Amino acid sequence: MITMKDIVREGHPALREKAQAVAVPPSKEDIELAERLLQFVKNSQDPALAERYDLRPGIGLASPQVGISKRIIAVHVEDENGHLHSHALLNPKIVSHSVKVTYLEGGEGCLSVDREVPGFVPRYEKITVKGINTKSEPVELKLKGLVAIVFQHEIDHLDGIMFYDRINKEQPFDPPSTVSLTR
Ligand SMILES: O=CN(O)CCNC(=O)c1cccc(Cl)c1Cl
Numbered sequence: 001m002i003t004m005k006d007i008v009r010e011g012h013p014a015l016r017e018k019a020q021a022v023a024v025p026p027s028k029e030d031i032e033l034a035e036r037l038l039q040f041v042k043n044s045q046d047p048a049l050a051e052r053y054d055l056r057p058g059i060g061l062a063s064p065q066v067g068i069s070k071r072i073i074a075v076h077v078e079d080e081n082g083h084l085h086s087h088a089l090l091n092p093k094i095v096s097h098s099v100k101v102t103y104l105e106g107g108e109g110c111l112s113v114d115r116e117v118p119g120f121v122p123r124y125e126k127i128t129v130k131g132i133n134t135k136s137e138p139v140e141l142k143l144k145g146l147v148a149i150v151f152q153h154e155i156d157h158l159d160g161i162m163f164y165d166r167i168n169k170e171q172p173f174d175p176p177s178t179v180s181l182t183r
């Protein structure tokens with residue numbers, strides 16, 4: 001099982017590389033990695049398991065964070081409406097997005113960043129994501145709210161982008177309007 005010792009921290013090259021797309025149809029190995037990433041995220045949210053294995057809670061995880069530069073992510077999060085979003089996705093891609101930008105009031109955190117980095121992280125309010133699931137089926141997800149933010153945080157990891165790269169250096173708590181996000 002993945003534990004914190006498997007998670008690479010700032011300075012590891014995989015966090016700043018553009019991850020490689022996985023072959024289609026995905027190999028057993030890539031599917032298994034996707035499932036292991038999702039299992040970690042679920043485990044990290046289970047109080048007993050988190051305590052037993054000393055896991056820092058997370059609502060998503062990307063393959064580069066375990067040092068493997070492949071385009072694979074996992075998200076497991078209950079959103080503001082109480083809906084559970086649980087996905088392990090290969091070759092995820094944002095194919096469209098709102099002009100409107102949003103952000104989390106409390107900022108963002110990252111298991112690969114062993115420090116607080118305060119500030120608002122501009123994210124698209126709505127996104128459409130295409131990818132391949134662990135049954136090798138193509139999926140298209142229309143997302144908004146917290147789950148959309150998490151997907152953007154994870155897909156950024158696949159492009160070597162850390163959440164704090166997006167915080168306004170001069171005015172970290174200046175509410176982002178329709179910031180021109182480079183994407
Ligand atoms: O890449 C994934 N992680 O680093 C896991 C730890 N971070 C979080 O759970 C987290 C916390 C706040 C906002 C967002 Cl968007 C995320 Cl993702």
Ligand code: NI
Pocket residue numbers: 109110111112153157
């Ligand atoms: Ni992260």
